Amino acid sequence: MTANPASPPPAAATGRPWTCPFCPLCCDGFSLAAAPRPTLIGSDCGRAAAALSHFGAAPASATARVDGRAVDHRSAVAAAAAILGASAQPLFAGLATDVAGMRALYRLANGCGAILDHANGDALMVSTRALQDRGVFYTTLAEIRNRADLVVCLGTNATDHYPEFFRRTAPAADAPARHVVFVGACMAASVPGLEACTTEEIGFAGDVFDTVALIAARLAGRRTAASDPALDALIVRMQAARYTVVVWESSSLPAQGALVAEAIQRIVNTLNRTTRAAAFCLGGGDGGYTANQVMTWLSGLPLRTGVHMRGLVHEPQRYATARLLAQRAVDALLWVSAFSPELAPPDTGLPLVVLGHPGLEEAAARANSVFIPVSTPGIGSAGHLFRADGGVVLPLVPIYADTLPGVAEVAADIAANIAAARAEGGAR
Amino acid sequence: MSTLRLKGGRIIDPANGIDGEVRDIGVRDGRIVALHPAEKVDREFDVSGMVVMAGGIDMHTHIGGGKVNLARMLLPEDHRANRAPDNPLELASAGCCTPGTLATGYRYAEMGYTAAFEPAMAPSNARHAHMEMGDTPILDHGAYVMLGNDELMLRMLAEGQDFERIRDYVGWTIHATRAMGVKVVNPGGISAFKFNQRKLDVDEDHTHWRITPRQVVQTLARALTELGIPHPLHIHASNLGVPGNIGSTLATIAALEGLRGHLTHVQFHAYGTEGARKFSSAARELAEAVNANPNVSIDVGQITFGQTVTASGDTMRQHANADLGSPRKWIGADIECDAGCGIVPFRYREESFVNALQWAIGLELFLLVDDPWRVVLTTDHPNGGPFTSYPHLIRLLMDKSFRDEQLAKLHPEVAVNALLRGIGRELSLNEIAIMTRAAPARLLGLADRGQLGEGAAADIAVYREDPDREAMFTTPEYVFKDGELVVQRGRLVATPVGGTHFLEPEFDPAIERMLAKYADEHLATAWRHAAIGRDELCACANGGRLLACPLHGRGGRK
Structure with a gap:
């Protein structure tokens, strides 16, 4: 993927062409001035302005955390793998990510038998x-x-x-x-x-x-x-x-x-x-349509589907995040929220892994939680999102070179970690 | 460097004129090579007594993109009945009529197929189509971009713009969407339906643009010829499914005026109006026309009985057929001023006169066209039936008594009167190899696929001889993709990512100024997003190899 994050942005009055990842209209006709902080030019869109307020002109520094303590990426991945690997029935929810993120999350879901739902699953x-x-x-x-x-x-x-x-x-x-x-x-x-x-x-x-x-x-x-x-x-x-x-x-x-x-x-x-x-x-915001499209083409079934030992099970009502948590039908939660710190995980005492915007750090600071900060597609990394009308996919280009990994990378790391642990367990 | 040898197989390689000769096949680094009999290899496979062919190539199968995914969403009942994979190499993926992309790749490879081509990619949906194909493991893939219902081309025709500009626009579209060819679906008809026109014959005016399907077909066929596009214009003709549509199908062939054209799923376009039910086989007329016009090739779109779902860009005809759907629900869409989409679930029944006749017409077409190099074996997956029915279809074509048994089970009027009854032809293994490998490779311009000559890609399928050809083609003994063993005894042993075949035609870049202006004034996506770059294609296609395909001649003109 090509991006040119190194070159300084031109005069703030003009900005650079940009594709907005913060709403499913994926507006690509406006510009973005990157400094002094990211600002949309040519539109008064309040939704974009609110979302952009969570980003600075340069990448945020953020650290992964386990039980609230700062750790390196490897330790965080290992802790996340331990939670998901030990879970009898994990739930992957939020799923606010791009195409590459969903591709990797589906592979991870196969590795640990997860149910998948989106933050806007009810509307979806x-x-x-x-x-x-x-x-x-x-x-x-x-x-x-x-x-x-x-x-x-x-x-x-x-x-x-x-x-x-x-x-x-x-x-x-x-x-x-x-x-x-x-x-x-x-x-x-x-x-x-x-x-x-x-x-x-x-x-x-x-x-x-x-x-x-x-x-x-x-x-x-x-x-x-x-x-x-x-x-x-x-x-x-x-x-x-x-x-x-x-x-x-x-x-x-x-x-x-x-x-x-x-x-x-x-x-x-x-x-x-x-x-x-x-x-x-x-509809389909926060990557909702994207997650549903990718899930459907890979598995054959849309979201609110579980990858179970008996096969894929699609339950549009029963596999709602709120319901699964309320009924304690799941025993671990992976929450993915790459676009905004406002899309926080639901309140739960379950073991929790959050792959999220750096601003979500506090959402996974308790015992039995892992927080891994991830890059936002269209801000810190490239990516693809589906537009609200279904078939149009927009490429996202970053405005700076992020220090954070993308959801796809983290999900692949966790999956590899789980597979390695299983192989080791099997070898013994 | 890795080498392998397939020892003592019976080679069926029609592209190189080899029909049943027993010999070894050598492979080095994914390519077929001549190995000295004494040369040591990394791995040797004893395939004596087995039939060795190139990997199968499906050149018309709806495997990826917006409408396929909508078809999956429409039929959760097709996907709910599933079991977890018993092979740890497989990820969970369900469905019979429109399986998930993962299952699509797994099941094709298990039948000995190594490439599949999505025939209906809307320009605005190209990224999505490449993503789904990239997530179809093992198979190489490519797509034909749909033109001839985009408002821009119809406007250019209506305004009488220079042919050269339209040709450049066609070349740019192939380049921008990373396509392997161009398909026209119900020429002008999808657009006409958006203007509330319900029927469009070959010489009838589009209600708004006042141009005819004949003009659209002629212009596109000529543009592809001049651009040097190897695959001839892929044509889903006017009036799909309409009794009497043989007239418009023959008129479409005539409209080509000798230029190359590939008429797709012709079974749906070979209907007469004879008999009490005003629905009859026109297979003989169509086969005669194909036999008489060497510029024409076809794929059949055979139907098989049972539940499926029809997914087409032809909104006009799908809307008309929606009331016949089973179960009664359907999806339609008007798409980005360049395409449409109609998805209607369908259940083909043996006891239905119409369905039984459709079944017979498809087989008649296979058997009445003389030249197997111009007939490709398809069910228009999933429209006539799922691709997993190919082994059954192969047996029907190779075994007259089996065919008669099946015919006898159908609606009695068809069983007794079908033209098919009197056709004794049984296709040979060589002819099957042509229709499922060699001919599609040749029609697509894939010089190093669909054959087993030196230098060819080592996409190879090895079948254990079985007089029951359905059993034989269901479970190959070995399948190799680019020299890697991917299937053994019908079971996957590796799932590499497939590559993307695409073309890079030349066109006058001055056309981009006009296209940018049009996009700004009429479309909803920024011009800078109109074309898919090579790096982006690689990301969309899941990191698979990019297989740019050579053009004919000098590759078009400036």
């Missing part, structure tokens, strides 16, 4: 389970940019959590005129990318479940008892639109959100019988 399973049960018809950023004449934001204004969404999908010069409807959500005060669009806000007819059910039923030509003039008008708009995009956010739905995702799929499928439509799910 909303879209995954709806896909497994009904399927999906989705679209991507460039398609929205060129084609969408109607964008329906269902229960989300998109901007709160994905500040650059509308700019990334802003209509191309020769794209059709666009109308944006926020259903059950308030448009943000200032939204870059919506300048050329007409907008409208309407309320839910009841709650989000009622609303999608009503839209789906009416589009399918069923009579419904309830009527809502604003929704009726929206339905007419959808039927007349050439390309409707239904935008939703998997982490903003209430419990049983997969039902909403299924209803959106019905809405899109019905529209596609006469005109064109597609869905766009905002």
